[in-house]
Amino acid sequence: MRIALGIEYDGGPFFGWQIQRITPTVQAELESALSKVAHAPIVVHSGGRTDTGVHAEMQVVHFDTDAQRPLRAWVLGGNVNLHEAASILWAREVPDDFHARFSAVARRYRYRICNRLARPALLRGQTGYVHHAIDVAAMQVGAQALLGEHDFSAYRTVHCQAKSPIKVMQSLEISRVGNEIVFELQATGFLHHMVRNIVGSLLEVGAGTRDPAWIGAVLRSLDRAQAGMTAPSQGLTFLGPIYPDRYALPRVAGLFGAG
Numbered sequence: 394m395r396i397a398l399g400i401e402y403d404g405g406p407f408f409g410w411q412i413q414r415i416t417p418t419v420q421a422e423l424e425s426a427l428s429k430v431a432h433a434p435i436v437v438h439s440g441g442r443t444d445t446g447v448h449a450e451m452q453v454v455h456f457d458t459d460a461q462r463p464l465r466a467w468v469l470g471g472n473v474n475l476h477e478a479a480s481i482l483w484a485r486e487v488p489d490d491f492h493a494r495f496s497a498v499a500r501r502y503r504y505r506i507c508n509r510l511a512r513p514a515l516l517r518g519q520t521g522y523v524h525h526a527i528d529v530a531a532m533q534v535g536a537q538a539l540l541g542e543h544d545f546s547a548y549r550t551v552h553c554q555a556k557s558p559i560k561v562m563q564s565l566e567i568s569r570v571g572n573e574i575v576f577e578l579q580a581t582g583f584l585h586h587m588v589r590n591i592v593g594s595l596l597e598v599g600a601g602t603r604d605p606a607w608i609g610a611v612l613r614s615l616d617r618a619q620a621g622m623t624a625p626s627q628g629l630t631f632l633g634p635i636y637p638d639r640y641a642l643p644r645v646a647g648l649f650g651a652g
Contacts, residue, residue, distance in 0.1 A: 400481055402419050431458050511524075520573070542559065549584035550623075
């Protein structure tokens, strides 16, 4: 039997998604919790990896098991044993051809910036922070160069292990609500640090130190050294993978039952 789960987590207490030898990770905590429900080892596969400090609003995972449990038992039983900074939102039985990573047709991220003179206190672990004025309109102009299919080598970390740097940026929206600036990005896939490097570069445009056309020039250079800083991890949230409709997976947490 193959089960898919929707997970949310605060990335602050974790050293990223993927299992590491010593430090706590979301994958390790989740596998431990689910193994207690199944009374057998469980190995999960995720729809996207997140770095240290990065959050997830709707991470999707799948696992195979012979354990016969009601779907709500994976939710409630899993959460009883799971770290308090993570929560299983729903569970669904899925066909054997479903894969949390390879079945995804797109992925979505959000980056939040607190843009005011005073640093944030209540949201300090959930948002980036810029104390000087930011021109959102200028960033919106610069961001247009990133839409469509491109080689995003200039916006990935030198340690990125992706087989291909070519991705399709389907949407990149930047908005301001009061003192908060929000970046929302959707693409067929993302490279390591790609969102944070794009945000860091766009912030230079917003600060007026770079012209909007610079964003496209950096993209065409294929050179990471030409781009701006990597924005801090705490402002980034993985909104989740997008799957074909035939899998009928929830995009929000349900109120009761299995979600």
